[in-house]
Structures are given as C-alpha cells and as structure tokens.
Amino acid sequence: MTQAKALEASFLAEMLxxxxxxxxxxxxxxxxxxxxxxxxxxxxxxxxxxxxxxxxLAEMIFRSLSERDNAAP
Structure with missing residues (x-):
C-alpha cells in the first residue's frame, strides 16, 4: 500500500x-x-x-495488484 500511495502522490504532483x-x-x-x-x-x-x-488511485492500484497476486498459482 505504501508504494501505491507513492505512485498516487507522483501522479497528483504531475497533475498539480x-x-x-x-x-x-x-x-x-x-x-x-x-x-x-x-x-x-x-x-x-x-x-x-x-x-x-x-x-x-492508491486503493485501486493496491486492490488490482492484490487480486493479481491472489490469482497467481
């Protein structure tokens, strides 16, 4: 989640x-x-x-990556 928040912060900084x-x-x-x-x-x-x-955005990224990790064999 920490990395997802960092990515969202980078995105928001660019948008600002x-x-x-x-x-x-x-x-x-x-x-x-x-x-x-x-x-x-x-x-x-x-x-x-x-x-x-x-x-x-961070929550969406975190959920998406969690679902991907849970689906991997």
Missing part, C-alpha cells in the same frame, strides 16, 4: 504541475530559487493530499 501550481508568478516572483523548489512544494502537497484520502 499541469494545472499550474508552482508556475512562477508574474509579480513578486522568487526568481531562480522559486523555480528550483517548486517541484518539492508540488510533491509535498500531493503527498498530503494522499494522506487525507487522495482520489482513490
């Missing part, structure tokens, strides 16, 4: 980036430092989202 989170602001931008650390912010926010329940 595509939605514009962490993009440099036009006003009062933090310069190169802001650009360097924006990915850390997205990853941490995604991890916290997963801790609070996420979007259910």
């Amino acid at each position: 980036g595509q939605a514009g989170l962490g993009a440099p602001s036009e006003e009062f931008g933090g310069g190169h430092g802001e650009e360097q650390f924006a990915s850390f912010l997205k990853q941490e926010q995604a991890r916290l989202m997963v801790e609070k329940g996420g979007i259910g």
Whole structure:
C-alpha cells in the first residue's frame, strides 16, 4: 500500500504541475530559487493530499495488484 500511495502522490504532483501550481508568478516572483523548489512544494502537497484520502488511485492500484497476486498459482 505504501508504494501505491507513492505512485498516487507522483501522479497528483504531475497533475498539480499541469494545472499550474508552482508556475512562477508574474509579480513578486522568487526568481531562480522559486523555480528550483517548486517541484518539492508540488510533491509535498500531493503527498498530503494522499494522506487525507487522495482520489482513490492508491486503493485501486493496491486492490488490482492484490487480486493479481491472489490469482497467481
């Protein structure tokens, strides 16, 4: 389950980036430092989202892998 949650967090971080989170602001931008650390912010926010329940992707992955392992001879 830990790995499934990590995968969901990675997915959410990518989606947050595509939605514009962490993009440099036009006003009062933090310069190169802001650009360097924006990915850390997205990853941490995604991890916290997963801790609070996420979007259910981790549960689906975990169930799918569990069913596959149980079906294997």
